[in-house]
Amino acid sequence: MQTYNAPLRDMRFVLHELFADDEFGGLEKFEEFTPDLLDAVLEEAARVARDVLLPLNASGDEEGCVLENGVVRTPKGFKQAYDTFREGGWASLASDPEWGGQGLPETVNKLVEEMICASNLSFSLYPGLTHGATTAIEGHAAEDLKRAYLPKMVSGEWSGTMCLTEAHCGTDLGLLRTKAVPQEDGSYKVTGSKIFISAGDHDLTDNVIHLVLARLPDAPAGVKGISLFLVPKYLPKDDGTIGPRNNVAVAGIEHKMGLKASATCQIAFDDSIGWLVGQPNKGLAAMFTMMNTERVSVGIQGLGINEIAYQSAVAYAKERLQGRALGGAKQPELSADPIIVHPDVRRMLMTMRVYAEGCRALGQWASRALDAEKHSKDPEVRARATDFVALMTPVVKALFTDLASEAANLAVQTYGGHGYIREHGVEQFVRDARITQIYEGTNGIQALDLVGRKMAANMGRAMRPFFHAVSALCEDLTKSQDPQISAFAGALMQNFGALQLTTATIARKAMKDPEEAGAAASEYLRMLGLVGMGYTFLKAAQIAKARLGEGSGDADFYTTKLATAAFFFDRILPQATTLFLTIKTGKASMMALPAEAF
Structure with missing residues (x-):
């Protein structure tokens, strides 16, 4: 059975407590949003996720979408759920009030996204793609296009897509063939075929607004000749109502x-018929405004799957009777003990739990930087936030989704044979999670982006906010009088040192042979992500110790925080050292075979 209730207590912790002392908070833009108000938003979002979206997750997977007479029909209940979602204002949560949005911070928006993705990942793509499209339009379109399209897209009355991929080109967009021919009235006629278009058509909204990459007739070859066009399914009339069907x-x-x-x-x-968004032949830069937004959101999709997989596995492990505890019966009145007593089941559950908590915390750190990048009045803070977002975007996308796939498979393993059949619903998590490692740029591409661009750009400038934060915390807490905190800090310091050494090694080797960077990329991304998670667990443990010492309430929560931190430092973080040893071997064995030998 699929089980999900939003982890509100942990969400409040990462929102209000974990990063209270960092430089990305205290933004004047969000002063009106008090903690009580934000908590109320999260509580209502949790209700919508539990009562409206979760009941449609398994049935929607079973029924699927169908194409009838050129129109896509979503599964039973999706239209009603979308109307409830839109009317509740959830589609416009973090959008600019100028276009009808509510202007909440990304820190809150990403927590709400997590709830939506956990309860119904398929549903999340419809408003998720729209939010990304509005970001690109707001950032690059002419004012008349913004006025014509943003209000209805922000409200959720109209939805959006991004149309990049063609049958012959995915990652290498320089190969795309879709063309756009200018017309005398300033519009363009767009011709071509696109595939893999998420939310490309459906019955949830009155109109679907496509953002399409295409080439002008005189465009140069490759990625330098790509432009971006807004192409609606229906052409709006002058009064904003739906007009004739576009081709x-x-x-x-x-x-x-x-x-x-x-x-x-x-x-x-x-x-x-479409209209140019941004400058001619600069479409890729405009589209990447949306792509980078979507990549962080895909990471949050992974976090959502991780959380529902964990909760479902815990519910089953508490109920499933099988065998006796190795140390003697825990519930002798029953025919067998619940499987949660077994160490290997605990290993799986704890792994899923720390993955979810670590990703939630790391995602919140990145979300704070997203807000600071856009709204801080201090130019130096904005610059550091921009660097941090650039560094963390591939990490959030790739690490969170890799861990989600692992967590989903661990949930199936927890259920045993019952997990492999459809009845209990956990095999759906494995299938749903798998695409998150592929779309919006495969995780291998994210790793190459990290080592090939982010690590190397501007003499490693993007690395500095992250490295400085981790270094400062380690140096401070290794001196702690609390032996557990100093031990955690020492473990993080050791693995952070391995990360620093690995960074320097990759940079040195890559100068002579770019394949060395490519061979190390995926392991390096995971290593950096694990160290980042270690930073958040160390901060969480420090706060938990302080709260328990103060006797400031919620002792069970803070005691549990220390337990999950201990598992992370004992069982998960040591992977970083192993990754260092793997990366150190270089590319030789990986590249040794000629292609024909495979």
Whole structure:
């Protein structure tokens, strides 16, 4: 059985306590949003996730989307759920009030996103893609396009997509063939085919607004010749109401491993009327405004899957009777003990738990930087926040989704044979999680971005906010009088030292041979992410110790925080040292075989 209740206590902890002393908070922009108000938002979002979205998760997966007479139909209940979602203002939570949004910080928005993704990942893609599209339009479109489209997209009345991929090109967008021909009235006629378009068509909104990458007739070859166009499914009238159908057709929907209730479409544009967004031949930069937003959100999708997989596995482990505890019966009145007494089951549950808590904390740190990057009045803080966001975007996307896939598989393992059949619903988590490691740039591409761009750019400037924060905390807390805190800090210091040494090694080798960086990339990303999680667990443990010492309430929560931190430092963080040893071997064995030998 799929089990999910939003982990509100931990969400309040990462929102209000964990980073209270960092430089990314205290933004004047959000002064009106008191802790009580933000907590109320989270509580209501939790209710919507539990009561509206979760009941449709398994049934939506079972039914899937269908294409009927050129129109995509979502599963039963999705339209009503979307109307409830939109009318509740959830589609506009973090959008700019200028366009009808509520202007809440990304820190809160990402926690709400986690709830939506945990309870119904397929559903989350419909508003999620729209939010990304509005970000690109707001950042790059002309004012008349903003006025015509943003209010209805922000409200959720209209939805959005991004159309990049073509059958012959995915990551290498320089190969795309879709063309756009300018017209005398300033519009363009867009022609071409796109595949793998999430939320490409559906019956949830009145209109679907496509952001399409295409080439102008005189465009240079490669990525320097790509422009971005806004192409609506229906052409709006002057008064903003829906007008005639544009020449945008759904050629088919993909039959996927997971996310079956999310319509993934093949879209055909045939002299479809569109408008330029941003500058000619600068479309990739405009689209990446959306892509980078989406990459962080995909990481949050992974976190959501991790959390529901964990909660479902815990519920089963407490109920499933099998065998006796190794130290003697725990519940002798029963025919057997629940499997949660067994060490190996505890290993799986604790692993899932610390993955979720660590990703939530690391995601919140990145979200604070997103807010500071946009709204801090201190230019130096904005610059450091921009560097931190650049560094953490590939880490959040790749690490969170890799761990989500691991957690989903651990949930199936916890259920045993019952996890492998559809009845209990946990195998859906494995299928749904798998795409998060692929779309919005595969996790291998994220790793290459980290070592090839972020690590190398501006003499490693993007690394500095992260390295400085970790170093300062370690140096401070290794001197702690509390033996547990000083031990945690010492473990983090050791692994941070390995990360620093690895960074220097990769940089040195890559100058002579770029393949050395590529060979190390995926392991390096995970290593950096684990050290980042270690930073958040050390801060959490420090706060928990202080709260327990003060006797300031919620002792059970803070005691549990110390236990999860101990498991992380004992069982998870040591992976970083192993990764250091792996990276140190270099590319030789990886690249030894000629292609024909495979």
